[in-house]
Amino acid sequence: MNQTTLSMVLYFAVFFGIMYFLMIRPQQKQAKQRKALLSSLRAKDRVITAGGIYGKITKVKDNSVMLLIADKVEIEVAKSGIVSVENRDVVVEKDKKNDKVKLDKDENEVSAES
Secondary structure (H helix, E strand, O other): OOOHHHHHHHHHHHHHHHHHHHHHHHHHHHHHHHHHHHHHHOOHHHHHHHOOOOEEEEEOOOOOOEEEEEEOEEEEHHHHHHEEEEEEEOEEEEEEEEEOOOEEEOOOOOOOOO
């Protein structure tokens, strides 16, 4: 291999390395977070759908959830249609020593002390 070929291969390797860290890696991380969000859906979570519908989950099925959007009005929405969880029912405890926030996901009430 001559010097020109070696430098060209090096440039391509650096280019693909940069592309990986700027495009592919963040996309993989985002897909992992989305999968974790959808798998952690549970009853009483308030969610927003892709269509902009706000509701509270009443029942979680394999590929869909039942949303309560008004009194006595429930709709079935595909899990992939859930965009975000508006507020999750968790207990927030602030550690006095380290000023860290501890989330207890087993509880169904929100309490925060300032």
